[in-house]
Amino acid sequence: MTNSPFAAERLLFTPATPNPDAIPTIFAFPNEYNVGITSLGYQVVWATLAARSDLQVSRLFTDVHEPLPSQPELLGFSVSWELDYVNILNLLESLDIPIRASDRTNTHPLIFGGGPVLTANPEPFADFFDVVLLGDGEILLNALVAAYKEVRGSDRVTQLRHLAQVPGIYIPSLYEVTYRSPDGAIATIQPVDSTIPAQVEKQTYRGNTLSASTVVTEKAAWENIYMVEVVRSCPEMCRFCLASYLTLPFRTADVETSLIPAIEQGLTVTDRLGLLGASVTQHPEFDSLLDYISQPQHDQVRLSIASVRTNTVTEKLARTLSQHDTRSITIAVESGSERLRQIINKKLHNDEINQAAVNAKAGGLSNLKLYGMVGVPGEETDDLEQTVVMLRGLKKAAPGVRLTFGCSTFVPKSHTPFQWFGVNRQAEKRLQFLQKQLRSQGIDFRPESYNWSVIQALISRGDRRLSRLLELTRHYGDSLGSYRRAFKELRGQLPDLEFYVHADWTPDLVLPWQHLKGPLPQNTLLKHLATATSLFNWEHQAALEQQLSVPA
Numbered sequence: 001m002t003n004s005p006f007a008a009e010r011l012l013f014t015p016a017t018p019n020p021d022a023i024p025t026i027f028a029f030p031n032e033y034n035v036g037i038t039s040l041g042y043q044v045v046w047a048t049l050a051a052r053s054d055l056q057v058s059r060l061f062t063d064v065h066e067p068l069p070s071q072p073e074l075l076g077f078s079v080s081w082e083l084d085y086v087n088i089l090n091l092l093e094s095l096d097i098p099i100r101a102s103d104r105t106n107t108h109p110l111i112f113g114g115g116p117v118l119t120a121n122p123e124p125f126a127d128f129f130d131v132v133l134l135g136d137g138e139i140l141l142n143a144l145v146a147a148y149k150e151v152r153g154s155d156r157v158t159q160l161r162h163l164a165q166v167p168g169i170y171i172p173s174l175y176e177v178t179y180r181s182p183d184g185a186i187a188t189i190q191p192v193d194s195t196i197p198a199q200v201e202k203q204t205y206r207g208n209t210l211s212a213s214t215v216v217t218e219k220a221a222w223e224n225i226y227m228v229e230v231v232r233s234c235p236e237m238c239r240f241c242l243a244s245y246l247t248l249p250f251r252t253a254d255v256e257t258s259l260i261p262a263i264e265q266g267l268t269v270t271d272r273l274g275l276l277g278a279s280v281t282q283h284p285e286f287d288s289l290l291d292y293i294s295q296p297q298h299d300q301v302r303l304s305i306a307s308v309r310t311n312t313v314t315e316k317l318a319r320t321l322s323q324h325d326t327r328s329i330t331i332a333v334e335s336g337s338e339r340l341r342q343i344i345n346k347k348l349h350n351d352e353i354n355q356a357a358v359n360a361k362a363g364g365l366s367n368l369k370l371y372g373m374v375g376v377p378g379e380e381t382d383d384l385e386q387t388v389v390m391l392r393g394l395k396k397a398a399p400g401v402r403l404t405f406g407c408s409t410f411v412p413k414s415h416t417p418f419q420w421f422g423v424n425r426q427a428e429k430r431l432q433f434l435q436k437q438l439r440s441q442g443i444d445f446r447p448e449s450y451n452w453s454v455i456q457a458l459i460s461r462g463d464r465r466l467s468r469l470l471e472l473t474r475h476y477g478d479s480l481g482s483y484r485r486a487f488k489e490l491r492g493q494l495p496d497l498e499f500y501v502h503a504d505w506t507p508d509l510v511l512p513w514q515h516l517k518g519p520l521p522q523n524t525l526l527k528h529l530a531t532a533t534s535l536f537n538w539e540h541q542a543a544l545e546q547q548l549s550v551p552a
Contacts, residue, residue: 004064006064009217010217011214012213012226013050013214016050019053019054022053023074023148023149024056024071024072024074025055025056026060026069026074027045027057027058027059027060027076027078028060028061029059029061030079030088031061031062031081031084033061033063033064036078038221040212041137044211045078045114045137047214062090062091073110073148074110075097075109075112076112077114077129078114079113079117079118079125080116080117082455082456082460085124085125088113089128089471089474092128099471100127101128101129101130101172101173105156106156108156110131111128111131112129112131113125113131113133114133114134117459120242120460121459121460121461121462121513121516122134122516123464126464127464127467130171131169131170132171134168134169134170134200135168135202135204136204138207139203140169143166143168144166147162147166161196165197167201167203168201168202174196175191175196178190179465183491185495186510186511189515191515199515199516200515200516200517202246202516202517202518204247204249205251207251208257209253210229210232210251210253211227211228212227212265213226213266222272225270225304226263226266228253228262228274228275229253229276229277230253230276230280231252231278232250232277232278233250233251234279234282235250235282236279238344239529240344240410241416242413243278245416245417245525246518246519248520252284252285253283255283255288259289273301273302273303273304274303274305274306275305278307279309280306280307281312293320294320299323303326308331310333310348310353311355313331314363318364319364321365322364322365323364327365327367328366328369329368330369330370331369331370332370333346333348333370333390334346334372335373335379336372336383336386336387337379337383339535340379342535343376344376344418353394354394357394358397361401367401367402368398368402368404369404369406370391370404371407372405373407373409374424374431374434375410375426377418377424378535387434391403403444406446407431409424409427409448411457414460414511415519415520417528418529419505419511420509421505422501424502428450431450434447454483454501455483457501458483458501461500461501468493468494469486469494472486
């Protein structure tokens, strides 16, 4: 295959020269090169592996690859999008590797995976991976290689049992799941014997030097961008948010010793800078970072910034972005309803949203993108109407600023207080309600596909019985109809779509990820859940569904 995209790369690290007995390794991203090379996680893991002389690393994407070893010992996947599982299975087949871990022998490489999708809930994919890394690569990668080297010449079973002793390394085949019935809830999740840990704990890197790009290329989806991770996790803890709860605690990169040196290195090869993080502007020294970027020698730098907390949109921030070739800023408001924001723990008031729009305009920005959500547990008709009122008010507060309202459906995520709630069956109607109300207001309304939200919920709450379903759907296509068809075919072998996606689960249910320990214990999540539900207005739920069903 052509190596053309690799030729355009400018590396910001020095790959090692492999030793004669280096471990032949493939590190794959299950999508096209331009998508994979834009993933900061993939870049950093690849550089970490390639900087080791005891590994011989080749990269593999769905469209291009470096020369691959004929007998790889390790094959890793970075998984950041749920539906990429199709490409994982296709890539394994293209390499003549059985897609199920149970069918592999000593002649096959160990298949390991990491990334946000697998750390959140690896269970739907458990049968495809020998090894899953739960948590931060800064800790896990070196631990994986060190442990593997200790049993490199051993048989597969010995290797997996040894790796299972390493904190954060999860070996799915060494855990047995029993069910109340073939299509019932989970009864137990147990290690196969007492030598295997009963729980695997996600590993958290706590340093103050965070990630930065290891490669810059014009072939990336964001052309020539150099990315710097400013913060990790988010201190806000909105109760639906995986990016906050799964990655706790909130960590910040040191400005003087980490961020500025990283930025200066990046600016030697490009003038395009991306500041990443779930809540970038909540870095305690963010203001001094803006001052640094605003120096005259950085006038030519094009600056991009991830979604920011609404009440941190100052005129200074807007002006800095505007002067560095950015025309818009993105804020997550979730809803125009103060009550609903209280339920989800979004510490935000409508006057702060208005002020953000005013500041954005005053600083020279022409676009304001807002993220919202429908189907949030506890939502009522009035909450939707308040979102419409809020957006109308924004138009008046900042005339001339183009408003875009991107809106998704609430999807339950593991390790969050809202993991027990199902997807609201009325969510699609609620999106249509907002579309109708906002279209006439000159607000660019961009709803995320409801069907995609259903598939996302299925995978985010799935157990390992889903692996058979995923194998079937990859041949049927990735539409919701394909999943329904596969459920029909497997009837009696696993619960129905309703159970995984729409059902509200009771706290006594054994969760598919019960044996995988996130940052907070289940009792803490249940306390957060109780606080949220105490604000619900239960009697209004039925009235809401009826009202949305009546044509206007």
